[in-house]
Amino acid sequence: MLSCGALLALLEAPQADRLSAMLIAQIVGMVATISFILCRDRGLLTRVFAEPQTSRPAQTRVDWYLAQSIIGYGSLLVLQTTSVALAPAALSVLGLIGRFVSGLNMVVTNAVIPRLVHSGTTSDRPALTLVKWTAFSMLGTGLLLALFGAWTGTQLAVQAAVVCAWFACAITNSTFKRLAVRSIEPRAAAIVSILNLATATVVGVLFGTGLLSLEILILAYVAMDLLPAIALGFLLRRWILAIAIAVPSTAVVLFASVALQIS
Template identity: 25%
Template sequence: MNVGTELLQSQQKVSSVLRTFARGPALSLGSQAIGLAQLALLLWRVGANEATDAYFYLFNMGMLPIQIVVVGMMYPLLLNEEKITRTAMKRVRWLTPLLCCSLILAGAAWLYASGRSGFALLPIAIGSFLNAGLQARVWFRAVTAEAEGNPRWISGVALPANGLAMMTLLLPIADATTAVVLMLIGLVLGNGTLLVVMSRLRVGDEVLRRAPRSKSGKSTAPYWFLGKAGIGYIGLVVLQSLAVLLPPSAVTLLNLAVKVVGSASATLVNSVMPILVHQNINSPSAGRRFLRVLVAGLTVISAFGIVGVALFLPDLTVPAICLGLWSLSSAAAGAAQRMSFRFLKPSASRVTIIAVPVVVAFALWSVHMPAFQLVVLLCAYAGVDAATSTLLLISLKDKLMATVLGSVLIGLAVIWVSTLA
């Protein structure tokens, strides 16, 4: 009888774990699929133009403080032994939306100064401004829940907004600016609704309540994480700003690539790693095993994709190779960073702080070359992730995966140099 009871309990536990694993990826897959369908529908309806360039550029500017402050600093401090205080979390909660909205204004000013969009930029900037503030509040709650091992909210954080935005694109609107503005209205309504639901369900409130009131002595951890995230994401903004110098639609095409790669990373990493690496996990072994399976799987998928492109769209073979290597690097970087947040000292961030400026410096140098094109920026984006993952895996003493990602970095460098030549 006892044996039967123990067996039943064991089966129930396994079933519960499998359900937990399934919910995150399922939500993330649905969210990312709708997001990609939204972008495909947008490009099909109005094409790539200055209005879509303005939308993508401002959207990414609005995400920058979220990635730096919430994801880059607060989340690691929730996992690391040097915990973030309750007061600091409250400051992040109100400061991040303010920074998001401020960067939208700065980004709109840059686009206007560059001669992009003219007065048609105004309604797009207003919609982006409103969406950025709401999005910051939603991400704060989702990331806080993620830190305690609940991946569902972060996996589906974009689902309501992307869903409503896609519905607006089904309207018979031919004007590009009008279509983008209506899509932004959908994003605002989706994020606003999700924020109300999360507030009523008190998502993340328990993590905030358990956070220490104060720390004994001063800690340098926040500065390490903030510096790493700040340099990393500001470097990506510089790379995206370089796309503005390319012919119109380059920003849109680059962001489409960013979305495809980000979707793969979010579905495969963000929805699973919080279960394997969170506040109560004391060993990186599960994360390491997952990383090996992830890299092997993405390698096979990317190889099939590249062969397919080479057969049917041979002119896009090189960009396809860049995207394949980028997908691999992005996913590995996401997994490696989560393990480093939990199992390395905050000062370990210094090994990656150097990588981004080096890659960005080469990109700035490449701008002056006659053969500068979108492929160079794809290599730069992928190079940032490849360098980050390689250095972190060396710090985590994972020689095999460090060698694999180091090889990817070398491959990207070869493509970059040969393109400019």
């Protein structure tokens, strides 16, 4: 709501000012929401950071996961901020693609994956089956859309191809993270944080040198999901699946990004 209000209030302002206002509004809204939750439940932080009652790796302190969330959100904020270097048309394309992927992944992450991976389940097979069917069907669809869009010059088809490939990476990352909470030591979250921070750093350097482009920024957003998925795939001993999704995803995104520049 705050972001929409800030955007409406600055419709006539330069694009950089509008984007900055939206980001500030998002931060203010997030801080206000967290403050409201903490005020209603004053013992929440104490319970969250309390020592675990069991010795299971997945039930140890949440510091690693909290740091992972903070660094991940901060890295995405860097990518969003540097996108002001893009032309207005390219920024619109990036925003449209990002909204679609975010919405699709949110539905799967919040509504589907928790039903397959929770404290009452012992097998990873249902979640991995979901990843395989969803990711490979999305990649196949994305490849066809990219070829069709490049052949006919239909930009919407090319954008849809990026959505498909990016979503394949996003659902793999979300599922592997869920499985990692149950199977891997919490300190493994540091690997995800390092990869996200490295991606944001590279984008920041390219932004500072004036080399940032639409295809690079799209690849950076995809890398925020793809690189952690590959790393967690190795830790979960599912590296073949991770690589099998990573290679075609990167190919489709690269091809579609170039097609976006041409069309």
